[in-house]
Amino acid sequence: MAERVVVDPVTRIEGHLRIEVETEGGFITNAWAESTQYRGLETIVENRDPRDVWAFLQRICGVCTTTHAIASIVAVEDAIGIEVPVQAQLIRDIILGAQTAHDHTVHFYHLQALDWVNVVSASQAKPEDAVAFAQAIGSTWTGNSLERFTKVAETVNALIDSGQLSIFTGGYWDHPAYKLPPEANLMAVSHYLDALEFQRSVVRIQTVFGGKNPHPNFLVGGMACSIDPDKSETVNSVQIDQIRNWINEAVTFATECYLPDVIAIMGAHKDWFDIGATEPHFLAVGMIGATFPGDPAAAPYRSTLSPIEPGVLLDGDFVNVKPFDPALVTEYISSAWYTYEAGDDAAVHPDVGETTPKYTGKPTPWEWIADAEDGKYTWSKAPRYDDKVVQVGPAARVLVAYASGHERTREIVDGALSTIGIRLEQLNSTAGRILCRAIETVTAVELMQQVSFPAFISNIAQGDIEVFNGAKWAPSQWPSSCQGYCYTEVPRGTLSHHVTIEGGKTKLYQCVVPTTWNAAGRDPMGQLGPYEYSLAGDGNHPLVIPDQPLEIMRTIHSYDPCMSCGVHVLDPSGEEITRLVTP
Secondary structure (H helix, E strand, O other), X not given: OOEEEEEOOOOOOEOOEEEEEEEEOOEEEEEEEEEOOOOOHHHHOOOOOOOOHHHHHHHHOOOOHHHHHHHHHHHHXXXXXXXXXXHHHHHHHHHHHHHHHHHHHHHHHHHHHHHOOOHHHHOOOOHHHHHHHHHHOOOOOOOOOHHHHHHHHHHHHHHHHHOOOHHHOOOOOOOOOOOOOHHHHHHHHHHHHHHHHHHHHHOHHHHHHHOOOOOOOOEOOEOOXXXXXXXXXXXXXXXXXXXXXXHHHHHHHHHHHHHHHHHHHHHOOHHHHHOOOOOOOEEEOOOOOOEEEOOHHHOOOOXXXXXXXXXXXXXXXXXXXXXXXXXXXXXXXXXXXXXXXXXXXXXXOHHHOOOOEOOOOOOOOOOOOOOOOOOOOEOOOEEEEOOEOOEOOHHHHHHHHHHOOOHHHHHHHXXXXXHHOOOHHHHOOHHHHXXXXXXXXXXXXXXXXXXXXXXXXXXXXXXXXXXXOOOOOOHHHOOOEEEEEEEEEEOOEEEEEEEEEEOOEEEEEEEEOHHHHHHOOOOOOOOOOHHHHHHHOOOOOEXXXXXXXXXXXXXXHOOOOEHHHHOOOOOOOOOOOOOOOOO
């Protein structure tokens, strides 16, 4: 008989996520992904000035602030017909590139790595063996010194001797799924600490252009900053030199530390390239940072971070990229606590989407949600592309870029596949998503270094410092009724914002975020969402020790969930529902 296992909350993510599974014989047989917050910001911005909406919507999340702000602004610009200056576009590209380096680094080292790296085991390593291991995997990171590893080893041993593991308390450190040797664990823990320093550095790029971080400043029609190399109160020569250095640091960290670490760590867990696959459908509107006002096929500007076209890979075909058609995107609520005027089994396009909450679930505290009579168990809608369940995010982008012939992506992917000894299609897996995140970090920061930033500097040298177009700033210059949308590729996947404006006010607003695509529940056809399918789709996902659900955490963390983007607000009583501490 199947045993029921509940993980609530899933930790080391943004927001609240509950996973319910049924397991038998050491494998997961069924799964439900349950977003346990309600998102209401789409309705909060109704009847507000569209030029202000971005400031509300970037607060959907404390991590994805930049991405929501840009998506919102571009959607409004598309609706009212503003052409944005090239320099403003380039600044947005650079900001999105920096966001990629920051977000992906934090995810791997601080949110995901502890699923694979055994901190307690690191105490058993000899620092000189860690140096040798780093050299063996091809990591040329400057932190791979005997002095550095010795200091980290002393810190880890002091924590263990104290009996208080601090932030590492509660880990499943005796779980048999940990496979790295002690020296690899010591190297990884050292790089965990190095990554804390790096992410603090790279995020300053957003601060220079946006004035602060998180929640930097943006502007419909361009950017809120001004450029003058000779003035102290603007983006000037000193700050430009700083940005150049930070970008160079990002390239160094990504190529010399992050990517080699991921190849080595996931290579040691090679079996996980056969675990956690979704149905073989992938959607990406380009490489990370691609941003389009309206239909990508007709967009006037192509991001310097994405030299490929939007596309989808369907039915396990990893070669032929099909054109992306935004008209084929719909959302279902058959498993979500919402209601549609057309009926709860209707497929609704986000341009005319509805956010009408209707909670029909059990009172808290919950014991088991998935057996609800009406089939509803989550606050996450279920986006579909032509009624197919598609995966979005790093794996989708890398696979689409590879199939599109992007040379640098192919070079890195082929090298990683050869080193680990896997096939391209195995990137559709738990380990594959983690590897693809590192691969696209390298391509993103290199494009920022080699294309976006040089173009920005070249334009300044030619006297182009224009960052704002105010020609259609006044509502009196807008159509009485208009509609716009934006598609962009952000760290967790494809993000779109959709706005309808009437009489100078926001009439309707909808966000379809990456976590909604991947955390979706079942649709009227009974199709599982990507999280659910990854856990239970093929019956091959292990769960060896039910009260230490490390394997569930590995797969769910591989998506880097951001439930605050997909859903919003807390349990109405304000009380903690239940707690499972995970590493």
